[in-house]
Amino acid sequence: MAVIFQKPKALTDVKLHYCPGCAHGIVHRLLAEVLEEMNDDKNAIAAVPVGCAVFANKYFNFDAIQCAHGRAPATATGIKRVHPNKLVVTYQGDGDLASIGTAEIVHAAARGEKITTIFINNGIYGMTGGQMAPTTLPGMKATTAKSGRDPKINGNPIRVCEMLSTLDGPAYIERVSVATPAQVTQAKKAIRKALEIQKQGLGFTFIEVVSSCPTNWGLTPVKAMEFVREKMIPYYPLGVYKDITAEEGK
Amino acid sequence: MAKVLMKGNEAVGKAAIEAGCRYFFGYPITPQSEVPEYLSSELPKVGGVFVQAESEVAAINMVYGAAGAGARVLTSSSSPGIALKQEGIGYISNAGLPAVIINMMRGGPGLGTIQPGQADYNMAVKGGSNGDYHDIVLAPASVQEAVNMVMEAFDLADYYGTPVIVLADGLIGQMMEPVEFNYVCKKELSPKTWALTGKGDGEKHMVENLVIEASECEAWNQKHFEKYAKIEANEQAWEEYLMDDAEYAFVSYGTSSRIVRTAISYLRDAGYKVGMIRPKTLWPFPVKAFDKWDKNIKKYLDVEMSMGQMVQDVAYACNDKNKIEFYGRTGGIVPAVDEIVEFGKKVMGGDK
Ligand SMILES: Cc1ncc(C[n+]2csc(CCOP(=O)(O)OP(=O)(O)O)c2C)c(N)n1
Ligand code: SF4
Ligand SMILES: [Mg+2]
Numbered sequence: 001m002a003v004i005f006q007k008p009k010a011l012t013d014v015k016l017h018y019c020p021g022c023a024h025g026i027v028h029r030l031l032a033e034v035l036e037e038m039n040d041d042k043n044a045i046a047a048v049p050v051g052c053a054v055f056a057n058k059y060f061n062f063d064a065i066q067c068a069h070g071r072a073p074a075t076a077t078g079i080k081r082v083h084p085n086k087l088v089v090t091y092q093g094d095g096d097l098a099s100i101g102t103a104e105i106v107h108a109a110a111r112g113e114k115i116t117t118i119f120i121n122n123g124i125y126g127m128t129g130g131q132m133a134p135t136t137l138p139g140m141k142a143t144t145a146k147s148g149r150d151p152k153i154n155g156n157p158i159r160v161c162e163m164l165s166t167l168d169g170p171a172y173i174e175r176v177s178v179a180t181p182a183q184v185t186q187a188k189k190a191i192r193k194a195l196e197i198q199k200q201g202l203g204f205t206f207i208e209v210v211s212s213c214p215t216n217w218g219l220t221p222v223k224a225m226e227f228v229r230e231k232m233i234p235y236y237p238l239g240v241y242k243d244i245t246a247e248e249g250k
Numbered sequence: 251m252a253k254v255l256m257k258g259n260e261a262v263g264k265a266a267i268e269a270g271c272r273y274f275f276g277y278p279i280t281p282q283s284e285v286p287e288y289l290s291s292e293l294p295k296v297g298g299v300f301v302q303a304e305s306e307v308a309a310i311n312m313v314y315g316a317a318g319a320g321a322r323v324l325t326s327s328s329s330p331g332i333a334l335k336q337e338g339i340g341y342i343s344n345a346g347l348p349a350v351i352i353n354m355m356r357g358g359p360g361l362g363t364i365q366p367g368q369a370d371y372n373m374a375v376k377g378g379s380n381g382d383y384h385d386i387v388l389a390p391a392s393v394q395e396a397v398n399m400v401m402e403a404f405d406l407a408d409y410y411g412t413p414v415i416v417l418a419d420g421l422i423g424q425m426m427e428p429v430e431f432n433y434v435c436k437k438e439l440s441p442k443t444w445a446l447t448g449k450g451d452g453e454k455h456m457v458e459n460l461v462i463e464a465s466e467c468e469a470w471n472q473k474h475f476e477k478y479a480k481i482e483a484n485e486q487a488w489e490e491y492l493m494d495d496a497e498y499a500f501v502s503y504g505t506s507s508r509i510v511r512t513a514i515s516y517l518r519d520a521g522y523k524v525g526m527i528r529p530k531t532l533w534p535f536p537v538k539a540f541d542k543w544d545k546n547i548k549k550y551l552d553v554e555m556s557m558g559q560m561v562q563d564v565a566y567a568c569n570d571k572n573k574i575e576f577y578g579r580t581g582g583i584v585p586a587v588d589e590i591v592e593f594g595k596k597v598m599g600g601d602k
Pocket of ligand 2: 017018019021022023024052122126127212213214215216
């Protein structure tokens with residue numbers, strides 16, 4: 001019988017611990033599929049975060065290192081400088097990347113470090129139980145902003161793609177989501193494009209995935225995807241923020 | 251190789267290259283900035299990589315990645331920068347990865363002073379990061395010894411799978427001395443089959459840091475401590491200076507031991523039977539030296555450029571806290587020879 005659907009070989013058989021409706025599982029799968037299609041899972045090294053994806057090293061069926069909270073871009077820099085011909089990917093949450101690790105991501109991007117970052121923006125600290133993230137929307141509730149984020153008290157969210165696209169180091173920056181089947185297809189294309197640009201050695205590549213955390217948002221998986229479409233994406237617009245390959249083509 | 255006159259900070263950089271290190275990640279800070287300056291021009295000449303990181307935090311986490319990728323890798327800094335590196339040092343220690351970290355200590359705490367100090371003893375020896383761990387700590391007292399220790403540090407790191415800290419100070423970093431690079435590795439090192447290289451056609455590699463089940467985490471710690479026990483048994487190193495007939499022993503390391511050495515010659519001239527135990531490894535602390543000489547020794551004279559951070563280790567080593575007298579200067583002050591001579595005479599009195 002012909003196999004028409006199977007788990008990518010770039011994922012292990014370890015059972016994912018993610019909640020139902022969580023974007024992490026979808027994005028793991030997309031990354032694994034792309035690496036397998038490129039026949040590059042054997043050349044890939046992932047730098048995984050502190051956050052709900054801390055065990056991604058167990059799920060990815062390729063090399064991986066568990067990094068300190070926010071430091072994956074620095075650790076990935078160390079790996080890439082030793083193995084310039086391998087595909088080095090950081091996989092990070094929004095607390096990890098846009099709060100404690102802001103310096104590391106900005107400078108890896110500015111150096112034009114030839115790595116790919118996959119940034120899971122779910123607007124919340126998932127792993128630690130729903131505290132406010134740097135990306136929590138104004139008005140959105142968190143355990144450390146119980147009546148909703150008030151920019152006057154809690155400051156404003158950070159739009160990372162926009163910020164990084166002001167730098168000269170990045171080669172490709174795109175914001176995608178996985179809240180509709182079409183978005184999932186686009187997200188996969190974006191990840192592939194980023195990895196191909198890395199392979200060509202053109203510079204730093206960055207894919208933000210506007211994601212869901214039903215558990216800490218207090219929503220059902222279906223409602224959470226609705227929230228992504230109706231609230232998150234208007235604040236974090238999808239699209240390509242930087243593409244030096246397109247600029248070259250002009 | 252003929253001797254060349256080199257500044258300490260440049261000599262340790264060259265020592266790393268001679269030891270096969272091709273990766274340096276660091277951040278400028280006085281009094282060690284000549285290390286990154288030197289390596290920024292020298293590493294590319296041998297096909298190596300120099301990255302000026304955005305912070306010491308980033309630098310040590312780059313070291314974590316490069317070490318995980320199987321490379322010989324160095325970072326260096328001075329006290330406040332080393333304080334910032336503690337997070338990464340803990341992660342590298344927990345992952346059991348080899349790395350070499352040079353600390354050209356200055357006076358503290360906080361921003362402190364840029365003058366030489368030895369007040370990072372506790373941070374290096376007692377573990378400045380969280381959790382149960384030890385790193386090997388080597389304490390050179392000259393530029394030549396710093397060179398030898400940096401080269402040996404890479405072997406120790408690879409052999410045991412642990413960070414090695416070379417704990418020198420601003421004086422050694424800034425001083426010029428003739429040096430040669432003729433250290434030879436005495437250890438048999440196995441290939442780094444665990445390193446992150448991409449899995450190729452084989453099994454995937456993992457460098458792990460989270461061991462969430464308490465029972466597994468305890469077992470993980472215990473494995474580290476089996477390694478530490480081996481290091482304590484095999485790697486204690488010290489110098490014995492005029493100990494054969496000594497009734498009193500200075501205990502001093504690094505720059506302060508240089509001044510003690512001169513003070514001892516004055517005290518010997520004055521008829522005192524005094525020598526020195528100079529720890530070359532601060533962790534493991536050379537307890538064996540004390541086991542060997544303790545029965546002859548009436549008092550230990552601990553001299554440091556700190557407020558006495560090593561005293562507890564000396565007390566533990568000789569098993570008698572009442573046998574120790576301490577003299578220290580801190581905040582960037584290097585003690586003068588006559589201060590040490592005075593201290594010695596006060597402790598030893600008329601006992602010649
Ligand atoms: C130095 C440090 N500070 C704090 C923590 C606790 N901590 C673990 S995960 C996390 C937040 C993770 O949130 P995010 O990066 O958004 O990932 P998510 O779980 O949402 O995917 C925090 C604060 C830690 N492990 N280390
Ligand atoms: S807590 Fe949120 S981010 Fe974490 S696994 Fe559950 S849904 Fe995903
Ligand atoms: Mg998050």
